[in-house]
Amino acid sequence: MDTTNSPSSTDTDDEPRWKIVGPGLLVAATGVGAADLIATLIAGSRYGYTLLWCAILGCIMKIVLVEGAGRWTLATGHTIFEGWSSLGRWTHWYFGPYIVIWGFVYGSAAMAGTGLALAALLGGLSVAWWGILSALLGLTLVWFGHYGLFEKVITAMVALMFVSMVTAAAIAVPNVPDLLRGLVPTIPDGSVVYLLSVAGGVGGTITVAAYGYWLREKGWNTPRFMRVMRIDNRMAYVITGIFVSATLIVGAELFHAADIAVSTGDQGMVDVAEVLRDRYGDIYGTLFLVGFWAAAMSSLLGVWHGVSLMFADFATELRGLPGDHPDAQAGGRYFRAYLLWLTFPPITIIFWGEPVWLILAYGVLGAVFMPFMAVTLLWLLNTSRVPDRWRNRWWTNVALALIALAFAALAVTEIQKAVSGVL
Template sequence: MSTSGQTGTSTAQTPRWSLIGPGLVVAATGVGAIDLVATLVAGSKYGYALLWCVVIGCVMKVVLVEGVGRYTLASGKTIYEGWSSLGWWTTAYFGPYIVVWGFVYGAAAMAGTGLPLHSLFPGLSVTQWGILSGLIGAALVFAGRYGIFEKVCAALVGIMFVTMVGAALVTVPHLPDMVTGLVPTIPDGGILYVLSLAGGVGGTITLAAYGYWIREKGWTTPVHMRLMRIDNRVAYVVTGVFVIATLIVGAELLYSAKIAVETGDQGLLDLSNVLADRYGQTMGTFFLVGFWAAAMSSLIGVWNGVSLMFADFVGHARKLPVDDPQRGSSGPWYKAYVLWLTLPPIALLLIGEPVWLILAYGVLGALFMPFLAVTLLWILNSDRVPSEWRNKLWSNVVLGLIAIAFFVLAVNELRTKIADAL
């Protein structure tokens, strides 16, 4: 594995804030356009009633990401090594998943970046802008230079944060209602919004990529455990503020005026139009830039992080040592998956996505979060990690609740995907 990023030995030697990075990358990658729209729709339907779900969602993701990071540092192995130690069934699931997921996600990610760029610069179509974004993203991460990649992600997070928090401040949030929204309640018909909002705060497969990013950063042993935990918590505080700001916009701008937005990326274009009508074209344009930053950060995060996971997956299958360069960002399998995310999905953008492929994508994707929660419970309560780094009671309780919540979401997602396909 490459460790081209800066190494960290103690917060006393290096300023703490300069050490934060991989967590911000995983959070930025996970909060994409679809997550923002889900939060906006929740705010537009229920006001602040589901604000508490955002907090719960951030806690859930902190626990999951910390578990991935703790296993990586305590064992000296990658998360895929941990999964493979549980039996053949993990490979039987993960192998098809990472191949199908990458093919479909590549097209979706490129289209997501194309929408705001087309609105800002209509000279090119959504598809043309999407393809160009995918090629730029591939060029950026192809060499596997983590330090450059992390800095670009941090810049995009800054743009996302400023635009969404700025939009929230412009709408003048109603603080008493926000406080009330921190009390757990489930409005009529809101149970799936509760689970989706909690589950959508900050990523799916990219949560597992965190273990690879900390290795790229140079954090490879239990000595870095404290740095990893600081990094993870700071990242999800930033994510929480960002998603709360999105909910505020939905509650103040849409709920109060009874304005509906579409699902999918189109919902953010709807919101930019609402902001432009209410506060002027400059505000609408400002928000479109933030929309692009959210979409682009997800694209390059996946192009880098999931490609690292694929390289590790192939390297394990070929029985290469865990520190073999071919299992990292300098190896051919990393680069091959970057191209897999970029080139074949262009065909989906041009001709459309077949129903069978979308069904497979939906089924495999819906199962990933329960898979991650259950396997972390298994791995972190076993002798695969030294006893001092195994789960404590509270970690087991939270991971158990997460597994149940995501299982319910998975069942609902599968039912919806199958119904849509039929």
């Protein structure tokens, strides 16, 4: 849906629409990691198709948020962090600790996800060592590669993710009447936590804000690309919606119908592969594990590239340097410094455990990010910082306000989980 008046369709009529899918697919693929898939699988295993509507709602919410981030970048020529800075120094005090702590903890989680997938697929090494090798591979690709290569690699991984999960859903034979009933909003008893997790987990947290940086890397940097950006964003989340719906179908048919529990954590993905192997043969279990690895690795690569760009922008903004300064670009010293931060310090968590205070800070700061994103977009896109043509319309403001409230509710839940998990 367009949230403002659209420019002429001639911006995109000269090329097929599939060719303009790029940054949106990166943001969607990066945001859908192993943790989101597990949450959706568990929801499907416990409630069948009842929360399918919630997965679709989550995609719609992310379309609105990502479109807002992209519209800000194209309409103003400024990054999202430059926009936050214009709201006051308080944004620095929140975002600075968040991006540093988040990167440290996420780096370990990304290694665990990729490592578990490769250990289940190939064996030979421990989960930790496969994860470390995955992180080093991501570091090498992002350090020496260029945006075009990065986009092609992520697109290939999305194809693997999509084929594996949709195949798993197809061979599980969805119950169509139940599936259709799942499109009607219903909240079963005790499902609120899962409802919020499914809706909130479709497409990431901090990686949503990376969209504008990837638009710049793609060369889409003026209002002329507004229509292209919107098509890119919608198509990416349609693909994501199908993928997440397929994940819920797998949970509903393979686990809920058979009354089998899904393990929490990344191990749940291995459970699915084992059930597929037992019922349908090794080829399907292996294909699913390949898709699991692709989901985990695409998230790792997306964070290594996109969040490093955000950190570079943050660091140069603090120094008062312009947004086009070399230090703010991919390959600059701050970009590479954050790459190293994502790759090497988190190894300590793998081998020596997770500091309680760090996990608490990670949970609290991370839970607040999506409400922060929604509220600041409401603020920025209704002011003179944005040309009138590209400001929010009333329906966009309503949508962003509802999204802010929904993610605030999710934040309360996540903070409670983080606190209870360390006490």
